[in-house]
Amino acid sequence: MGDYGAGLRPGERAPAGYSAGAVPSRGRLAAEPECTTRSPFQRDRDRILHSTAFRRLTYKTQVFVFHEGDHYRTRLTHSLEVAQIARTVARQLRLDEDLAEAIALAHDLGHPPFGHAGERALDKVMHDFGGFDHNAQSLRVVTGLERKYAQFDGLNLTWETLEGLAKHNGPVDVASAVAKVARRIERWQSLELGSWPSAEAQVAALADDIAYVAHDIDDGLRAHLLTLGDFEGQPLAGPSLQRVRASAPADNGRAVYELTRRLITVMIADLVTESRARLAALAPQSPEDIRAAPQATVGFSAAMATDIARLKAFLFERVYRHERVMSVMRDAERIVADLFAKYQADPAAMAEAWYAASQRLDDRRRARLICDFVGGMTDRFAIAEHRRLFDATPNLR
Structure with a gap:
């Protein structure tokens, strides 16, 4: 990815006092003995x-449905790319x-089939039963819907990872869907929804922006929606692009890769x-100083944030809102609503x-259970179920 600035030498890692790993974890909902070979956060990951x-993300839509091509991003490959960027930035900071x-890998676990289209459909059909939000659903997945361990439902993740999932986009409104799910966790201990999350969670959120902006450009070019x-x-x-052309790449495929990798490098460098400037100004001594800060500690410069917003608007117009998509x-929304x-x-x-x-459930709780069932489906399972249950199924092409 290149040189992201002076400071640490390549490969050097020296966690600061403001790192969430600098103090003991606040623990897990179900008490467990510590692992002798991994830190609590390695265990979460x-x-x-x-x-x-996580495996189901293999067949969940990012922008293009899985069968439209082998090289488009899925929720799984997107999550892996976000995790790689998050580690890079975390090391530098x-x-x-x-x-x-861990937060980067888990941030999309709650996405239903067909990405945001599936989310819109489920939110609509769940209107009278509490709605649907993929961030809230990610919390439901890791605190209950995963059922594989003998002693507890969910993954029994640390407080810090749960906090990051709930608050990675910043302080949470008490009336939000995330807050409603978090209240169950808060019977154990508060996630402090009104404060900023750890710097690690802030990194994961912005790594998500970097990954999807750069790689949706790649997918848009691959789909011939863009040139x-x-x-x-x-x-x-x-x-x-000017720098790419100046380097005279041998073919269009290499030019596309050069463009996206340079975009990632520029955004990471700015972040x-x-x-670092915000950290220097705040001079935090502990992760609690990060949480109590008056603004986000991890962020883009004002100029970069403006440029990214303009580029997102361009992608919305030319890719996400393209008639083909x-x-x-x-x-896809019809398939989810029908199911x-x-x-x-x-x-x-x-x-x-x-x-x-x-x-065993009343109407409201039964609707939530059905929503969990549909929300956990992959694209291909949802299509197969629709074909099993209905006479005609959209082709999604």
Whole structure:
């Protein structure tokens, strides 16, 4: 990725006192003996990697449905790319790399099939039952819906990883869907929803921005919704494209990769430089000083934040809202809505264990269970279920 600024030597890691790893973890909901070979946050990362929900991300949409091509990002590859960027930034800022990676790997576990299209559909059908939010669902997954351990439901992650999942985008409104899920956790101890999260969680959130901006450009070019020439005059991408062309790449494929990697490098460099300046001004002595800060401690410069916002607006217009993408997503929303309605009318159409569980619930709790069942599906399983239950299924192409 290149040199992201003076400071640490390549490969050097010296966690600072403001790192979440500099103090003992606040623990886990279900008490467990510590692992003799891994830190608590390494253990969290490993549990996330081995979870069923993480494997399902293989066949969950990022922008393009999985069968549209082998090289488009999925939620899994996106999450891996976010984790790599998060580790890079965390190392430069002397943070706990394992915690940043764990939060990055888990941040999309709650996404339903077909990405944001599935989220819109589930939120609509759940309107009278509390709605649907993928960030809240990620918390539900790691605190209950994963059921593989003998002593507890969920993954029994540390307080710090749960805090990062709940608050990685900043302080949480008490009326939000995330806050409603967090209240169950807070019977154990408060996630302090009104404060900033750890610096590691802030890193994970901005690594997400870096990854999806750069790689959605790659996927948009691969899908022929964009051409390299479209980026002339665009913020960030335009200057990077000029440097790419000056290097005279041998073919278009190499030019695309050169563009995206240079974009990632520029955004990481700005994030590290600006965050170091904020850290120097705040002079935090502990992770609690990060949480109590009056603003985010990790962030882009004002100029970079403006350029990224403009580039996101360009991608929304040219890729996310392109009729080819929207047509597929409308059909995907129909599949999700149809499945929910079918299971609501006939719970026996669900998998046997889910049907059995639904029989003990009132209407509101049964709707949430059906939502959990549909929300956990991969794209391909949702399509297969729709074909099993309905006479006609959209082709999603």
